[in-house]
Amino acid sequence: MNQRTAALGLAAALTITSCGTESAASPAPPPRYEASLTVLEGGGHGPQLCMAVADSLPPQCGGPDVVGWDWSKVKHESLRDVKWGEYRVVGTWDGGKLTLTEPPGEPVRGQEDPEGQDRFASPCPEPAGGWRPVEPAKTTERTMKEAIERARTVKEFAGAWIDRLGTEPDPEQEETLDARKYVVNLRFTGDLQGREGWIREVWGGALCVTGARHSEAELQRIQREAETAVGDGLVSASTDEITNQVKVATWVAGDDLRRKLDQKYGAGVVVLDSVLKQVR
Numbered sequence: 001m002n003q004r005t006a007a008l009g010l011a012a013a014l015t016i017t018s019c020g021t022e023s024a025a026s027p028a029p030p031p032r033y034e035a036s037l038t039v040l041e042g043g044g045h046g047p048q049l050c051m052a053v054a055d056s057l058p059p060q061c062g063g064p065d066v067v068g069w070d071w072s073k074v075k076h077e078s079l080r081d082v083k084w085g086e087y088r089v090v091g092t093w094d095g096g097k098l099t100l101t102e103p104p105g106e107p108v109r110g111q112e113d114p115e116g117q118d119r120f121a122s123p124c125p126e127p128a129g130g131w132r133p134v135e136p137a138k139t140t141e142r143t144m145k146e147a148i149e150r151a152r153t154v155k156e157f158a159g160a161w162i163d164r165l166g167t168e169p170d171p172e173q174e175e176t177l178d179a180r181k182y183v184v185n186l187r188f189t190g191d192l193q194g195r196e197g198w199i200r201e202v203w204g205g206a207l208c209v210t211g212a213r214h215s216e217a218e219l220q221r222i223q224r225e226a227e228t229a230v231g232d233g234l235v236s237a238s239t240d241e242i243t244n245q246v247k248v249a250t251w252v253a254g255d256d257l258r259r260k261l262d263q264k265y266g267a268g269v270v271v272l273d274s275v276l277k278q279v280r
Contacts, residue, residue, distance in 0.1 A: 033098070033252060033276035034090045036107035039066055042082030047071075049089070049098060049251075051235050051275060058082035064251060067091075068100035093252050093276060096232070119242060122163045122183045124208035131165055131183050135204025141177045144184055147203035151186045158187035158212035158219075159241030165206070179205050187212040187244065212244045214269065222246050226261060226270050235275055246270045 038050040040061050047069035050061035058079040066089065076085035087104035122131075133139040148160045163183040183206040188195055196209045214222070219239040223246045227237050235249040246269065250257075253274040261270040 030092045032090055032101055032279040033093050033274075034088060034279050035276045036086065036088045036109070037275070038084060038086050039069065039089065039104070040082065040084040041069075041071070042080075042084070049275075051249075053084075059084055065097040066100065067097055069104075074104050090279060095252075098276070120161055120163045122185050122206075122208040123210050124185075131206040133180055133205045134200075136180070138202065138204025139179045141179050143203050144177075144179045144182065144205065147184055147199050147207075148186070150202060151188070151199065152216075154188070155217065156188040156190045156215055158189055158215050158244060159185075160187070161185050161242055163208075182206065183208055185210070187241070189213070189215045189218075213266075214244055216241065219244070219246055222265055222270065223248075229257065229261065247273070249273045249275055252276050 035049070038053050038059075038061060039047050040050050040053070040059065041047045042058060043060060043062075045062060045065075047066040048061070049063040049066060051063060052061060054060040059082070068091070071083050074085060074087065076083050078084075086107045088107050089098060089100065089104050090102045091098040091100040093099075144162070151157050151160055163185060165181045165183065184199075184203060185208045186195070186199065187210050189212050192209060192211055196207065199207060199209065216239070219241075223237050223239055226246055226248050227234055230237075230248060230250050233250040233252065235251060237246065237248045239245075240247050248270055250272065251274070253272040258272045261272060262268070
């Protein structure tokens with residue numbers, strides 16, 4: 001091999017090495033998360049995120065640690081060695097603590113529930129002539145409670161709520177509930193045949209009976225299992241009789257956990273929500 005051939009080969013090798021170095025992918029930056037919450041330090045712990053704050057003076061609460069917090073750089077309240085305030089925080093999450101990536105800011109207030117009062121609307125179509133009692137003598141606050149209590153006695157019971165017809169009453173003007181202005185909504189699993197007649201034995205007002213996928217007892221079991229699956233990241237959990245779902249909040253809800261719960265219980269049975277939202 002002559003010197004010129006060797007030089008060309010060396011140059012080609014250097015070019016290939018250089019290209020390989022330039023094409024190496026840089027590690028992706030960790031995702032950032034945000035939330036508007038109370039941050040509190042006291043009672044033996046440092047700055048922590050709080051979802052539920054005890055109504056005391058000074059307040060009490062606890063949650064994940066906040067790394068990089070400096071009380072001297074934020075407005076806050078202080079009493080008996082406890083410091084607290086509400087802030088919008090942004091940072092990275094390692095599964096147990098939030099490390100700030102920018103200074104805390106003013107909290108962003110949550111929007112009103114978009115469903116509003118429509119959440120309680122009866123799922124049944126409105127009868128011809130409108131919602132009204134079929135037996136006025138059985139349309140009282142007492143018989144309304146009896147109807148709901150009767151429904152809860154069977155294992156197929158899945159939910160109960162009442163829907164107000166028209167505007168909400170003024171508590172100062174209406175001391176007792178006017179049962180004629182409400183629709184009793186009841187849900188059951190299984191065959192609904194005979195359910196309405198069974199409830200009509202005690203309740204004469206507006207009534208809506210519908211089916212459900214899971215009974216109340218099943219939802220409560222799913223809630224307990226979901227709480228165990230979430231583990232230390234659990235913030236809150238509850239059953240929703242209106243939507244026939246289990247609502248679970250975690251600090252950060254991972255896609256893997258969401259898929260696992262969907263596979264076990266069916267899509268949408270467990271609604272998983274994150275307190276810390278990923279910054280887009």
